[in-house]
Amino acid sequence: MPVISYFPISLPPEARAGFEQTWKSRVGAVDTFPGFISTELLALPDRGEYVVLTRFEDEKSFEAWITSDNFTKGHRGESYESYKDNPAMKSHKLFEVLG
Numbered sequence: 001m002p003v004i005s006y007f008p009i010s011l012p013p014e015a016r017a018g019f020e021q022t023w024k025s026r027v028g029a030v031d032t033f034p035g036f037i038s039t040e041l042l043a044l045p046d047r048g049e050y051v052v053l054t055r056f057e058d059e060k061s062f063e064a065w066i067t068s069d070n071f072t073k074g075h076r077g078e079s080y081e082s083y084k085d086n087p088a089m090k091s092h093k094l095f096e097v098l099g
Helices: 015-023 059-068 068-073
Strands: 003-010 036-043 049-056 093-096
Touching: 003 059, 015 036, 049 059, 059 068, 059 093
Parallel strands: none
Antiparallel strands: 003 049, 003 093, 036 049
16 A cells, blocks of 8 residues: 655754755655655745655555665765664654555
8 A cells, every 4th residue: 555754844944945955956866766656845835844745655665765775875874773763753654545
């Protein structure tokens, strides 16, 4: 069953333009990862909060991505025993897509 990764991001005003530019020019290692379907960046009109939505064919594919070397390299090389140990992932949610 397809899943959507929901990851909200709050940034101070001075970081927002750089974040948006980085997103627009991202390398996109996830784009060719097995099981990947799509990704989107949503922004509130005032840019006070963003949400990254990433779709995968199933939870197994998502777990493979989030624990891969490509994910680690693409997320500033931060090293945690598990992606769930990353403090930035505390507000992350994974939803099943129904029908």
